[in-house]
Amino acid sequence: MGKDQERQIAVVGAGIVGVSCAWQLQKRGFQVTLIDRLEPGEACSFGNAGVIATSSCIPLVLPGTWRNVPKWLLDPDGPLAIDLRDVPRLASWFLQAQRTATAEGVHTASTALRRLHAPALIDHLDQASEAGCDHLLRRSEYLHVYKTTAAYKADRLGWKLRRDLGIPMREVGGQELQDLEPALPDSFACGVLLEGHGAVLDPGGLVKALASDFKSRQGRYIQAEVQDIMPGGPRGVSVRAGGEEIQFDTLVLAAGAWSAQLAGALGHDFPLVAERGYHVMFGEPAVSLNRPVMFAEAKFVANSMTAGLRVAGTAEFAGITRPAKQRRIDMLTRLASENLPDLNLDQQISWMGPRPSLPDTLPVIGRSHLHPDVLLAFGHGHTGLTASATTGRIIAALASGESPEIDISAFRPERFPTKSPGPTSGTIRTGREAAGAAG
Ligand SMILES: Cc1cc2nc3c(=O)[nH]c(=O)nc-3n(C[C@H](O)[C@H](O)[C@H](O)COP(=O)(O)OP(=O)(O)OC[C@H]3O[C@@H](n4cnc5c(N)ncnc54)[C@H](O)[C@@H]3O)c2cc1C
Structure with a gap:
């Protein structure tokens, strides 16, 4: 078994971003568990306009x-x-x-978004054709x-x-x-x-088809609310979901608009x-x-x-x-x-x-500077469908210890403050109470 094949990675959130991350990580040979309280693609990724908007x-x-x-x-x-x-x-x-x-902020943000979106169509077409669902999108x-x-x-x-x-x-x-x-x-x-754009014919269906391909290749899917994320422990990070505590080497947080509560338990304070x-x-x-x-x-x-x-x-x-x-x-x-x-x-x-x-219109994509076993992939705003396949590829490269092909410095988590004092481990509350605080 290769080194990557022994590594256990959890992806929290099965929207288009989380499913793309899970799919790309699995392709690299990691043992991946995808966790969501819903079926795949039932939240924001269900209802978007279906534009792979490379120019946005x-x-x-x-x-x-x-x-x-x-x-x-x-x-x-x-x-x-x-x-x-x-x-x-x-x-x-x-x-x-x-x-x-x-003027400077706009130049920085638009240049960074263009870099992220330029390969989006090809990344989507490659991902969907390998997963056998390219009939759900077209150039x-x-x-x-x-x-x-x-x-x-x-x-x-x-x-x-x-x-x-x-x-x-x-x-x-x-x-x-x-x-x-x-x-x-x-x-x-x-x-x-x-x-150079793409049109998705069934945005929720695309997420489900990718998740189904992931499952058919021995990807594990747990349908449960993530209640706690606890860094540290024998592996690197553990997750409490559905009353079970599971250890992972790495965790990818891709829980869309709910990500800030979960990241809060790790000491982050994202204005999502x-x-x-x-x-x-x-x-x-x-x-x-x-x-x-x-x-x-x-x-x-x-x-x-x-x-x-x-x-x-x-x-x-x-x-x-x-x-x-x-x-x-x-x-x-x-x-x-x-x-x-x-x-x-x-x-x-x-x-x-x-x-x-997020207020600067840029997602957070990168390794948590507070907990290196946690990778963050959320905050894509109006263009999460567009950027999802490329984000998945970036996260898979980071998990493999490689530098992504794209400069991701503009998406670094540390551009936002942390909670003070930053906890080294934490317990979070989720569900109705926490979701209500999401803004
Ligand atoms: C009207 C509209 C039109 C849009 N049009 C476009 C478009 O044309 N092109 C484009 O690129 N983008 C578009 N977007 C934006 C795009 O849809 C989003 O950016 C994208 O869906 C975000 O994906 P996500 O995976 O980050 O989040 P989501 O799809 O919301 O997924 C997050 C997942 O995390 C899960 N989760 C959260 N908390 C927990 C927890 N504690 N435990 C377990 N699971 C949890 C949720 O259940 C959910 O399934 C549009 C958005 C809207 C609203």
Whole structure:
């Protein structure tokens, strides 16, 4: 048996990030146990817009974004919502986000995200084809459309940043826009067509298919709530899940928007919040799109999938356990029917899920500086599907003691403070009580 084949690794969280980590670690020969309280792909990774968005590398908050915030908040159809009850807990997140919205901060974040997303499509295609589920995704372009040229011009900083990063794109308009997407009304003034993207036809199904391939290769799956993470002990780290305490050599924490509570037991203090998004799936849409389309003013994405046409978006900052808001669902439905007038609204299923978001728009990917037997992989915000396969490859390289092919210094955990004094071992509380504190 090789050295790696004797190493026992736990991955906590079976969303697209955790499952990709488990799959890539297993490929390296590690003995991997994946732990989740749910079946694979039932949380945020279930309901995303399905875009492998290699060009999405613009931070959430740009210099000047704050000028739009009052307008967005006052507009019931606006892309941003904040639950006032959560403002006290969210205030420091917004302050930190504002602090990174400088020319230098934006350059650093967009360059780092571009580096992470550039190999994303190839990594997804390789991973899915080896796991026998490449029928669930396809290569595609990504089209952003604008109703007015004024709105396009207002987004010029984002487009300049993408152009400077070498992202292949071109402006489209008029008849070409109609030819590309006949389902769009002719009221759209212009658009930008981006190459080198991917479209997932069933995002939750992709996670399940990867997890099923992992299990078929002797990967162990424990469906249980992780209650405690305890560094130290005879191996390196132990996990209490489902009343059982299990020892591992290494633990990968990939629990999406719930990761901060779990990392808190290790002495970390990540400012992770739940940035909730919604989707509405139209089962008999009567229209279809040839590629994912971002409606730039309304800030939602529409994508044709196996089960129908999905529209997804909105950024709602609210506690992770608060119920979904019907108003946001109605808003998405209304925007979808305004922007795609032939859309049949008869069969709808709606969904809400928490994006794991950090204030600098960058994920945490790397080894814990407090506990070297713990690897961290969470906080991917709006682009967790995109970055998941590459994140899995990075984590597998780190677990093997190699330097990843990509420079991951911008994602280092130590850019955030630790709790003071940092415990060397800890016990955490999870479940409803802890989840309620996730922001
Ligand atoms: C509306 C919307 C549209 C989006 N569109 C896109 C898109 O087009 N492209 C893109 O790249 N990204 C998109 N995203 C973002 C993307 O979906 C997320 O970044 C990604 O799903 C996060 O994956 P994850 O594995 O980190 O988290 P999750 O999928 O949330 O998985 C975390 C897992 O951890 C488990 N867990 C947590 N705590 C515990 C515990 N104590 N014990 C056991 N298990 C635990 C949970 O049960 C869950 O299964 C979108 C998001 C939303 C909301």
